[in-house]
Amino acid sequence: MAREKEESMQVSRRATRSSTFSANNNGIELGKPNDSYIPTLGDLVFGQEPISLDDLLSRFPGRRVQILELLRLLGTLNSSMPPLFVYGSASTGKTSIIIQVFRHLSRPFVYTSCLSCYSPRILFESILNQLLLHKKNAFNGYSSAKRCEKPSDFVIFVREALINVIDSLKENAEKTSTSKLKGQVNGKMIYLIFDNFELVREWDKSSSILPFLFGLSDILKMPEVGMIFISSTSPDTYHSNTGYVAPIHVYFPECTEDDLRQIFMRNQANQKLYSSFLDIVLRPFCRITKRVDELSTAFSLLFKRYCEPLSDLGVLPNGEMKRRLFSHLQPHIAPSLNEIFRVASQPCLECGVNQETRRKGGARKSVGSGDLDDIGFHMSTSAKYLLVSAFLASRNPATLDASLFDTTGVSDSRKRKRKASEKSLEQKEAAEQELLMKGPGTFSLERLLAIFQCITSVGEEEEGNDGLRVDEGSNALMSDILLQLTSLCNSNFIVKGGSCPLEGSTRYRSTLSEDLAIKVARSIKFPLSKYLYRR
């Protein structure tokens, strides 16, 4: 029961109607490829059974005000409406509530997300496809019903399509009023919903697409068409040179702590237990973020830990047990507060905690394979060396390379460090400031490869006769190394910058943070700190 509920919750939370729809249709197509499935107007309403108002309200705890406001603005059957602009930050339930409201009303609507329809043409064609009840499939070569790129063409096509749909809706309304068919399409209004509307601003800086979409209802002048724009940014972030008539704003505020409690209490098997858990964790976590999606990932892990001492999850906690559970959980809260945003799997978290305890105990031996998990991803040894050398190349000034990688150079740099006069301190501070502002420096490919060769040879020396040799002859591996470099670039560990104005070659830049670099270096037992120039 709870599982089923959860599933439906998940569907309503993220999955949009179009995705659930396409899943349905795929099922049909796969089952019977020659099925003569005739799309009807019913496709324009939500695919599942309509839900009652009470159900709708209970599905979204803490959103009662917003749901009622939406229902009021949408109004009674067949009442026209100016464009709505629904906004609120991420994970406040804008999209899912609107979709479910339409499910409740069972009125026809056309949903398009500007995230998946990432250009005007795709957006236009997606709207037209849905209005014309056109499904892309193998028979029509997955093509759209109409090809339309310009707003002017779109207006012509969409007007035609809307008139058709509205006519058939009117017919339908007359029919149902006589035969009293329930669960059918309601009313003769059709609503166009544009999700992720904030992305439209980026589409074309100079273009008129934003005022066009805002003014679409004025251009169409059809009272039977309602427009709803869903955006995660507030209306004052929409600028356009020509201006537009402001739509009616509906605001979805972030959930309060009480709302969050209600949301997390939903679908919990043991309400009492979970509530005592929330008593402990909700407040500190709320200070960091109020986003439901981030909180829920953090809580799911913590709750498992909370329940660890319990043998029976159905138990009703009393005061004494609550205290016991609390003292069990307490040491984990603070670290997880600082880890909240990691998408960590269970073993990873455990490993992190182990590390913590080990460090506290002072046992700081080289841990061998434990450190490999530390990075959290697998990577070949040469890639790690490459990463470390890129890090060094980004952090160290190029002029010091010779002295650092010379065998005698290491001690030199230490000597230089000792004598610090007033002036050099000031300089140091300025340099630090610059490092903070400018970030890691850039380097050329030649320098990277030179450092790479240096440190691999050092690594070989230090490893001695270890079986885990990096590369027998690093000269022979040059092409492989270049390949590795490309893959590191693709995974954003190293970014390609612009070309150097003097040399003309491409410059690279390492995005590795120092912590991660140290971890990587430790996993290949490379003495990174020896080679890192400290200002």
Add this chain to the structure above:
Amino acid sequence: MGKENPAAEKASNLLRSRLCDPNFVVKHLSDSPDSNYSKLKFLVSSSVTEACNNSILLLGPRGSGKIAVLELILTDLLLEYPDTISVIKLNGLLHSDDCCAFKEIARQLCMEHQLLFSKMASFDDNSQFMIEMLRECGLAHKTIIFVLDEFDLFAQGKQRLLYSLLDAMQSVTSQAVVIGVSCRLDADQLLEKRVRSRFSHRKLLFLPPSKEDMQRLLEHILSLPVDSSLPHAYAVEFNKKIKNILADGRFKEIVNTLVNLDSTVNHLLRFLFLAVSYMDLESGFLSFENFKTALSNSHRQPKLECIKDCSILELYILVCLKRLEVKEQNSYNFNSVMKEYKSIHDSFQTSDYYSRNVCLRAFEHLLQRELICFTDNRGYSQSVEFRPVKLLISSIELHQGLKSYCSCPVILLKLVER
């Protein structure tokens, strides 16, 4: 929600459809002789009857009912002279591209005169066709009315459409009226010299309605027809209540604040729509409270709302940015924010000190909320920590937001106030 009153439902539907239809409002405002309606109608109908060319600009802020007035006149004229008028409508948002505009003109002309429209026709073909059609229509004493909505957008680029239209109108054979509609009051200044010299420089300004007009308009919109399918007693009662509300001093104050913010008709209509949507469908009457809530809901302060949505950690970061701004550092990024954050923590020992990762995520949330933004657009090669940012809220807004935040740490307020 209890059972709903069918008459109330009907009434609300009627009011909503009225409010969504600008023509209804304009019709009411257009009866006086010196209204824009009568002026424009006289001008257009005289050029139809006297077979002359004309051009005029309708100027006024967005939502002041320019297009609605024009539509009303065109429907009237089409009834009056059904055979001698054809209307071509263009919109700057759709047809600002010259090629596209000529194509659309050709398409509408073909539709009007039952000709075959070729999609493949070139720019030259289409413009040639338009000039031919203008001459033919002139010979047949038919007037073509060109309506150019968002006129200022046609004035971008080379203005070839405007030039060829206005140039064709210089000859005696043609018979056309060009009506430009724009919300830019300096729209005629945007024209090139060759276009401007061919333009008539007639302008019609759309001013907001006077107070008396506003009052009459409100009554006209909100009162129900007594002789319709609605129950008579209900309609009479409804109208009586509306009259009481309209006469109320508090209501007049609300209207005043509305007008002070934005005096266009459209703004008023949106406000009324909100009020009608709040109408209690059980009793079926509008109350003063409906208007009050509509006013408070129609004017939001998005930035303050955004601050209220933030978590405590996000507020800390905002305050750090604010402090950096006060210190007049020329640019700052996440790293300098972290430095500031650490120094705050070191000097005040706050309980909210989180790791760098957590702060970075909070920082990204602020970016998503657009309370802060990157100062440069190009630095994609840099990671987020190093890209310089700027604050998008003023210190007053931040201060206000912090004060209205229900559980804001005292230290933050102190830090901002200094």
